[in-house]
Each structure stands twice: as C-alpha cells, then as structure tokens.
Amino acid sequence: MKKLSNILLTSLAVVLIVLAPACRSKKKNIPPVVTPSDTSASAPDVAPPPATNTGTTVAPPTDFVDETPKPVEETLPADIEQLNRYVQQKGYLRDAFYNYDEATLDDAAQSALSASATWLKSKDGAGYNLLVEGHCDERGTEQYNLALGDRRANSAKDYLVTLGVDSGRIRTVSYGEERPFDEGHEDSAWAKNRRAHLVLVR
Amino acid sequence: MKTSLLLLATLALAPLAAAQTDINTTLNANQAAQVVRIAVPFPELVPPSAPVAPEPVNSEEVRNGFFGPLTRDIAYSGIFAIAPLPPSVPVNTELLKRINAQLLLRLNVWKEGDDYVVEARLVDQAGSTQLGKRYRSPAPALGRTAHMLANELVRTLNGRPGVFLSQIAFASNRTGNWEIWLMDWDGSNQRRITFHNALSILPSWSPDNERMVYTSFARGTSDMYIINRRGGGRMRINSGLALNTSATFSPVGDDIAFVGSVHGNPDIYLIKDDGSNIRRLTTTGSVESTPEWSPNGRQIAFTSGRSGTPQIYVMDAEGTNVRRISYDGNWNDDAVFSPDGEKLAYTSRVNGRFQIRIANLITNESRIVAGEGSNEQPTWSPDGNWISFQSNRSGAWQVYRMRIDGTDLLQLTFDGENKEPDWSKKPE
Known part of the structure; x- marks a missing residue:
C-alpha cells in the first residue's frame, strides 16, 4: 500500500513538474488534475516545452508538494500513434539529442532520458514497450551513419536501463540518416536530426 | 519467361x-x-x-x-x-x-x-x-x-567483352518507399526488384550476377535479405544481431560480410549465405562499418572510427593484419576495390563536401575526382574503366556514371531520388 501511494505521489509530481510552466502561464494556482472524462481532444492547447529544451525542469511551488495528494487518473489516447504524439507533447517521453559524430549523452540528453524513464516506470507508462530509434544528420555517409545510429540508440537504451527501466521492454533500431525529422540543410535541422527518438510500442 | x-x-x-x-x-x-x-x-x-x-x-x-x-x-x-x-x-x-x-x-x-x-x-x-x-x-x-x-x-x-550488358542495382524512392531497382549500364530499362513497401536499401551483387543482398526494415528492424535478379526467391538471413547493413557477397565463397551490432557496438561480421556460421572479424569498441571484399576474396576494406574519425582500413579476410589506408580528411567511407584489386575508390570529405577519391594501393597515391555537390558510394564497372556513384548536385540524390578520370559524366536516374549504386561484378 505504501508502495502504491509512493507511485501515485511520483506520478503526480511528474504531472506537476511537466505542467508547471503551462499552469503559471494561465495564472492559476491549482493542480492540473485531469479527470477520466478528459480525452486527448481536450488536452491543454498550450504548446509543450520543445523537446530540445532539455534543461532543468521548473520545480513546483512547495505548497503543491505539501498538499494532500489526490488520486490522479489521466486517460491516454488509445491509438498508439496519437499516444506517441501525446506523450511527446506532454514531455513524458523526451528524445535525446547528440553532438556531431558522437553517441555520448550530454547533460541535456541525460535529463531528457531521466524524465522519460520516470514516466516509463509510472503506472501510465509501465504497460508499454519502447522502441529507441537512432538517427543521424545528413553530413556523414549513409553506411557509417547507420552504424552510428545504432550506437546512439543503444546509448539511450543503456541509460534508461540504468535508471531502472527493464531492458526487456526496450528495442533499438538505427535509421542512420534515412529518416530525417527536418529536411533542411542547416545547423538547426542537423541538430534536430541527431537524436535517439523514443517511440511507445505495445 | x-x-x-x-x-x-x-x-x-x-x-x-x-x-x-x-x-x-x-x-x-x-x-x-x-x-x-x-x-x-x-x-x-x-x-x-x-x-x-x-x-x-x-x-x-x-x-x-x-x-x-x-x-x-x-x-x-x-x-x-x-x-x-x-x-x-x-x-x-x-x-x-x-x-x-x-x-x-x-x-x-x-x-x-x-x-x-x-x-x-x-x-x-x-x-x-x-x-x-x-x-x-x-x-x-x-x-x-x-x-x-x-x-x-x-x-x-x-578478346574481352565490353561492360554494356552489366547492370547497376540501386535504391529508389520513386514509388514512395525506398526499394531496390536495377538498370542497364546506360540508365535504360529501369525496373523494380523489391516490393517490401518499407525502407529497403544498400543492394550488393553476388559474384555470379544472379543474386543481390540488401537491407530492409520490412519487419521494423533492419534485416539482410537475398533476392535473385528477377525479384524472386527472397530469403531473409537471420544473423541474430542488430543492424545487418552494408552486406556484401564474398567473390570466392558463400560468405557474406556485413555490419552487425551487439549492445551498440557495430563490428564487421561474416555469415554464410544460408545464415549459418557467423564470425566476428573486428573487436574494437569503436564503430566499424561498410565492409567490401578484394576481388580475390583475401582482404576486406572497411570503415572504422577507431582513430576518432571515420577512416578506411584494410584487413585480411580472417580479421588480421589491419592497416589504415586513408589519412586525408576527417570523414572517409564506402571503400570499394577496383576489379584488378590495385585501387580503392571511396567517399572522402574535402572542404565540407564529399568527393570520390581513388587511391592506388601499390603507390599509396590518391587523387580526387571532383564534382559538384556531394558525391558518395562509388562502385566500379566490371572492366574497371567506369565508376558509378550518387550525387546531390541536382538538388536531389541521383545516380551518375563517369570514367575513372571523371570524364564522360552521365546522369543515369531522374525519377524520384536514387542512390547506392552497385555495379554487377561480371561483364555479362
């Protein structure tokens, strides 16, 4: 029972952390309780923090934490593609971004994966498996980048596992430079394309 | 028929x-x-x-x-x-x-x-x-x-035939998905060989011109497949490893060299064309990729990041006697032996763009065959007089053909985007 309430506390804390900026923008100081009747269609229309914004998350005001936790239920989209868009928008799952020709995780990438691990271990996330896609920018060669993408996907997977996500839930695939997120040919596009992309699968 | x-x-x-x-x-x-x-x-x-x-x-x-x-x-x-x-x-x-x-x-x-x-x-x-x-x-x-x-x-x-009956395999996205296609040496007679409706890339001919091995993501993971030149007899090679990219038939036996990965460590492996007898050839912790056999099957060229940047190496087919070939530039890949085994053509970054470099393995001299745009993935004609490659000089990836001195350049593909040419190994 204690364990359950811990989990609930954790999930609530994650929801609060993630939604804190949105709440403040609405100048309302109430916890963003999402009722079961809520659907994805009624999800907050406030833009989520971009995936690249992987700096430290804003800590909620202390009175949030001191409140008596109420059970929070969030209805997630049933369709897996909608769900993936939803959890990325909400920041529950965050992609890790890499430096050029590197597969090591910097602080921002670790922070993004840490948030992702928390959700994957939460009640909502625990029912899903994860596909980690390794991606590269177009400035390398295709064949080497396929291998590099494998390295990136696995560096992200390994970090999630060290954070307590069961390795049996995580599969990896490398797309190299074959599936860019941004078709542009400049620094900003390349930065978006060097990533480990997290995808929920059933 | x-x-x-x-x-x-x-x-x-x-x-x-x-x-x-x-x-x-x-x-x-x-x-x-x-x-x-x-x-x-x-x-x-x-x-x-x-x-x-x-x-x-x-x-x-x-x-x-x-x-x-x-x-x-x-x-x-x-x-x-x-x-x-x-x-x-x-x-x-x-x-x-x-x-x-x-x-x-x-x-x-x-x-x-x-x-x-x-x-x-x-x-x-x-x-x-x-x-x-x-x-x-x-x-x-x-x-x-x-x-x-x-x-x-x-x-x-x-006394020797020309290259006019040789075929070039390549990947094309003209139907919406990347699939494997074939064309004649002059770009005519372009025809689709695979129908995965999924990312299918990196075709490579068998030495008898009868089969190709390539990589497809048809199952959500990347797998090696063998298919015959008419598109029949498709078979998946189950290596049990991740990646399964850059697969290439041995010119002398029934081995396939490819890039396999365990826990994010891509290395060069061999596997029989029936999926048996897998062997690991490289054992570093760095990225290894893009194996390519010498014409006599005794050596394998490959790319490794062991020095800090991707560079070309050659090793014996048993994985021993590794030596570094490329020192120019900070990104080299796609090495392919000339049919006489004396030269390597590879993709080499020069002033921020990729160019085709031809290195003489005997004299250790190398020269760039410069062209507009980025030029990658060279492949030799069976007579060693021509190189086909991909270039984005037109704004999209297309397959080109030129003499090894860069003259008589010809664009071979125009429909959709096209890349990764692999020239058949026998002249006819």
Whole structure:
C-alpha cells in the first residue's frame, strides 16, 4: 500500500513538474488534475516545452508538494500513434539529442532520458514497450551513419536501463540518416536530426 | 519467361572463325596506341530474302531502341571511334579508305512476326567479314540486343567483352518507399526488384550476377535479405544481431560480410549465405562499418572510427593484419576495390563536401575526382574503366556514371531520388 501511494505521489509530481510552466502561464494556482472524462481532444492547447529544451525542469511551488495528494487518473489516447504524439507533447517521453559524430549523452540528453524513464516506470507508462530509434544528420555517409545510429540508440537504451527501466521492454533500431525529422540543410535541422527518438510500442 | 524470348541466334558464318584470329592480331597492334575508327551506317531495313509479305519496320523504333544505344555503346567503348559518314554516299570499302575507317559495321533490321531480327556484319577495308551475328528480339528488348552486339564488337577487338550488358542495382524512392531497382549500364530499362513497401536499401551483387543482398526494415528492424535478379526467391538471413547493413557477397565463397551490432557496438561480421556460421572479424569498441571484399576474396576494406574519425582500413579476410589506408580528411567511407584489386575508390570529405577519391594501393597515391555537390558510394564497372556513384548536385540524390578520370559524366536516374549504386561484378 505504501508502495502504491509512493507511485501515485511520483506520478503526480511528474504531472506537476511537466505542467508547471503551462499552469503559471494561465495564472492559476491549482493542480492540473485531469479527470477520466478528459480525452486527448481536450488536452491543454498550450504548446509543450520543445523537446530540445532539455534543461532543468521548473520545480513546483512547495505548497503543491505539501498538499494532500489526490488520486490522479489521466486517460491516454488509445491509438498508439496519437499516444506517441501525446506523450511527446506532454514531455513524458523526451528524445535525446547528440553532438556531431558522437553517441555520448550530454547533460541535456541525460535529463531528457531521466524524465522519460520516470514516466516509463509510472503506472501510465509501465504497460508499454519502447522502441529507441537512432538517427543521424545528413553530413556523414549513409553506411557509417547507420552504424552510428545504432550506437546512439543503444546509448539511450543503456541509460534508461540504468535508471531502472527493464531492458526487456526496450528495442533499438538505427535509421542512420534515412529518416530525417527536418529536411533542411542547416545547423538547426542537423541538430534536430541527431537524436535517439523514443517511440511507445505495445 | 519473357526475357528468354530474346533468342540469341549466333550466326556461325563459315569464313568467320578463320578471319577472327587475323583481326585480333592486326587490330590489337593498333589498339594499343589508338582507337579503331569504325563506320556505322544506319541499318538497312530490308529482309534478306524477300518474304511473301514483309512486316513493316518502324524506323524510329529501330533508331531509338537499337541504333542509338548501339552507337553510344561503341562511342563509349574506349577502343572504337565512330567515323562520320558523308550523307548520301554508298558505303563501301573505297569510302572506308577515304574516311580513314578501318572497319565497317553493316546492319540490317527487319521484322518476323512481332520480333525484330538484327543482322550485323563487321567488315574490314579488304572487304572480309570479321564478325557476323544475328539476333532476334521483341521491340522492348532491342536495347539489350544493341548491348549484346556492342559487347561482341569489343570482344572481337581485345578478346574481352565490353561492360554494356552489366547492370547497376540501386535504391529508389520513386514509388514512395525506398526499394531496390536495377538498370542497364546506360540508365535504360529501369525496373523494380523489391516490393517490401518499407525502407529497403544498400543492394550488393553476388559474384555470379544472379543474386543481390540488401537491407530492409520490412519487419521494423533492419534485416539482410537475398533476392535473385528477377525479384524472386527472397530469403531473409537471420544473423541474430542488430543492424545487418552494408552486406556484401564474398567473390570466392558463400560468405557474406556485413555490419552487425551487439549492445551498440557495430563490428564487421561474416555469415554464410544460408545464415549459418557467423564470425566476428573486428573487436574494437569503436564503430566499424561498410565492409567490401578484394576481388580475390583475401582482404576486406572497411570503415572504422577507431582513430576518432571515420577512416578506411584494410584487413585480411580472417580479421588480421589491419592497416589504415586513408589519412586525408576527417570523414572517409564506402571503400570499394577496383576489379584488378590495385585501387580503392571511396567517399572522402574535402572542404565540407564529399568527393570520390581513388587511391592506388601499390603507390599509396590518391587523387580526387571532383564534382559538384556531394558525391558518395562509388562502385566500379566490371572492366574497371567506369565508376558509378550518387550525387546531390541536382538538388536531389541521383545516380551518375563517369570514367575513372571523371570524364564522360552521365546522369543515369531522374525519377524520384536514387542512390547506392552497385555495379554487377561480371561483364555479362
């Protein structure tokens, strides 16, 4: 029972952390309780923090934490593609971004994966498996980048596992430079394309 | 089998066998120093023995389907030069001498039923027939007939066939997904081989030109597949590893070299073409990729990041005796051995763009074959005179062909985006 309430506390804390900026923008100081009747269609229309914004998350005001936790239920989209868009928008799952020709995780990438691990271990996330896609920018060669993408996907997977996500839930695939997120040919596009992309699968 | 309709009817002309040795000796002497001038008038379109009701011949079909490809092949052969013919003058041995042409290729094309019949006679200045061939093919196969005849002309001169019947495999996204396609050496006859409706890339020919191995993401993971050149007999090779990219057949045995990965450590592996007997060749913690066999199967070139940037290395096929080949630039990949095993062509970054570099393994000299845009994934023609590669110089990835000195550049693909050319290993 204690364990359950811990989990609930954790999930609530994650929801609060993630939604804190949105709440403040609405100048309302109430916890963003999402009722079961809520659907994805009624999800907050406030833009989520971009995936690249992987700096430290804003800590909620202390009175949030001191409140008596109420059970929070969030209805997630049933369709897996909608769900993936939803959890990325909400920041529950965050992609890790890499430096050029590197597969090591910097602080921002670790922070993004840490948030992702928390959700994957939460009640909502625990029912899903994860596909980690390794991606590269177009400035390398295709064949080497396929291998590099494998390295990136696995560096992200390994970090999630060290954070307590069961390795049996995580599969990896490398797309190299074959599936860019941004078709542009400049620094900003390349930065978006060097990533480990997290995808929920059933 | 539609393709087998193309019945090659070799005319064993009686005087030919004797004459052939003559031409080989007399013309080989010339060939070393200079190209052989050949006159190639447009075919007569007359059946040899008047049949009861000759089928009408569409001369434009003959020009576009046969005569155009044939004269282009001859012009690109490197051993013939086509002698311009004055208009409206009968072509005979007198004229040959006047225009300084050593050879005349007399062509006649007529129709028998739905098929075209092509008759070719190679005649020297003395009027003797040096080569006689007759082919029968349906109209869509006229281009292949042209390539066959051009191959025979080259063989008559230097004893080896030309590259005109070789095929280039490549990946194309023209149907919406990347799939494996084939084309003739001149870009004609482009046809789709795979139907995964999923990312399918990196085709590589078997040494007998009968099969290809490639990578497809059809199951959500990347897997190796083998398929025959007509698109049948597809088989997945289960390595049990991740990646399964850059697969390439051994030129001498039943091994496939490929990039496999365990826990994010891509290395070069070998596996039998039935999926058995997997062996690991590289054991570093760095990224290894892009294996390619030497023509004798004794060595494997590959790319490794062990020095900090991707560079070209060569090792023995057992994984021993590793030596570094490339030192120029901070990104090199896609190494391929020339058919004589003496050179490596690879992709090399120069001033922020990729270029094709050709390195001589004996002298250790290398040179860049510069071009516009980014130029990657070189592949040698079976005779070692040409390189096909992909370039984005037009704004999209397309497959090109050039001589190894960069001349006679030709864009081969135009539809959608096209990349990763792999030239068939045998000339025909």
